[in-house]
Amino acid sequence: DTGVSQDPRHKITKRGQNVTFRCDPISEHNRLYWYRQTLGQGPEFLTYFQNEAQLEKSRLLSDRFSAERPKGSFSTLEIQRTEQGDSAMYLCASSPWTQGHGYTFGSGTRLTVV
Amino acid sequence: SQQGEEDPQALSIQEGENATMNCSYKTSINNLQWYRQNSGRGLVHLILIRSNEREKHSGRLRVTLDTSKKSSSLLITASRAADTASYFCATDARGSGGGADGLTFGKGTHLIIQP
Numbered sequence: 001d002t003g004v005s006q007d008p009r010h011k012i013t014k015r016g017q018n019v020t021f022r023c024d025p026i027s028e029h030n031r032l033y034w035y036r037q038t039l040g041q042g043p044e045f046l047t048y049f050q051n052e053a054q055l056e057k058s059r060l061l062s063d064r065f066s067a068e069r070p071k072g073s074f075s076t077l078e079i080q081r082t083e084q085g086d087s088a089m090y091l092c093a094s095s096p097w098t099q100g101h102g103y104t105f106g107s108g109t110r111l112t113v114v
Numbered sequence: 115s116q117q118g119e120e121d122p123q124a125l126s127i128q129e130g131e132n133a134t135m136n137c138s139y140k141t142s143i144n145n146l147q148w149y150r151q152n153s154g155r156g157l158v159h160l161i162l163i164r165s166n167e168r169e170k171h172s173g174r175l176r177v178t179l180d181t182s183k184k185s186s187s188l189l190i191t192a193s194r195a196a197d198t199a200s201y202f203c204a205t206d207a208r209g210s211g212g213g214a215d216g217l218t219f220g221k222g223t224h225l226i227i228q229p
Contacts, residue, residue, distance in 0.1 A: 040221070091157070099144055102159030
């Protein structure tokens with residue numbers, strides 16, 4: 001297992017288009033997290049899954065955002081009708097479900113909405 | 115929302131010097147973690163300190179935690195050019211009554227090591 005993988009690394013899209021990102025976590029990790037990071041800021045929590053169950057969603061996650069983890073393995077994050085304000089780095093991380101472990105992050109997907 | 119506040123926002127030192135970054139937070143925590151991020155990349159976990167611990171070491175890293183002041187510090191000794199990165203503290207409030215179930219990150223300290 002080589003860590004957390006995210007695809008694509010970069011995405012440029014026109015305003016109004018839909019985009020989907022994929023995250024493949026470390027296979028032994030039950031928990032999967034999505035964060036968003038803008039320039040000069042720390043990552044902001046969006047949502048997380050324990051296995052296939054989505055347990056928490058941030059207020060940042062508007063109705064245009066949806067995340068899935070259908071079989072408790074990989075996850076997708078979809079943004080519908082993208083806006084320029086959606087431009088950011090989208091980070092995925094995974095961890096074991098027990099407390100006391102750090103997160104393993106992927107390299108992120110950088111979204112630019114033009 | 116971001117719970118942690120790192121101080122300073124930016125720090126520039128000479129190679130070989132020690133670098134100290136501070137973090138303050140607002141709620142009860144289960145543990146506090148420090149991460150490094152190189153420009154345009156994902157975050158790398160450096161060290162975790164539990165709420166019942168006061169100090170922890172890992173290689174050239176030393177972390178302290180003062181839960182009464184809700185603050186932590188990260189010391190990097192004998193800095194190297196490769197330590198140039200942004201450093202973030204993150205609080206885990208899970209099970210402590212402090213709120214969110216995921217890590218809450220601060221805005222980070224941008225560290226530059228001059229060769």
